[in-house]
Amino acid sequence: MTVERRIESALKQAVHYRNYRRARERALAKLSHLYPDTYKQLLGIEKAIDEQEGKSWIDITGATRVALSTSTPDWHTTATTQAGAGASNDGGEA
Numbered sequence: 001m002t003v004e005r006r007i008e009s010a011l012k013q014a015v016h017y018r019n020y021r022r023a024r025e026r027a028l029a030k031l032s033h034l035y036p037d038t039y040k041q042l043l044g045i046e047k048a049i050d051e052q053e054g055k056s057w058i059d060i061t062g063a064t065r066v067a068l069s070t071s072t073p074d075w076h077t078t079a080t081t082q083a084g085a086g087a088s089n090d091g092g093e094a
């Protein structure tokens with residue numbers, strides 16, 4: 001594979017991913033407006049899981065709240081699972 005073809009392939013992939021992320025963000029915004037209570041509930045669950053794992057959430061002011069914990073979340077009781085090593089929840093962190 002030539003360098004030019006690799007660059008072209010990478011550019012196509014970047015554009016595809018950008019378009020996917022934009023569509024995903026629009027869908028999330030629409031869902032959060034249609035179902036605000038459910039959205040807040042699910043967001044609270046995801047925040048609690050992240051805090052259990054020691055991940056910080058950034059406040060609108062830029063302040064962070066870090067919860068240090070040595071326990072691991074019980075995925076069976078939170079209704080949130082990851083599909084594999086590459087799975088992530090990019091929409092949950094601000």
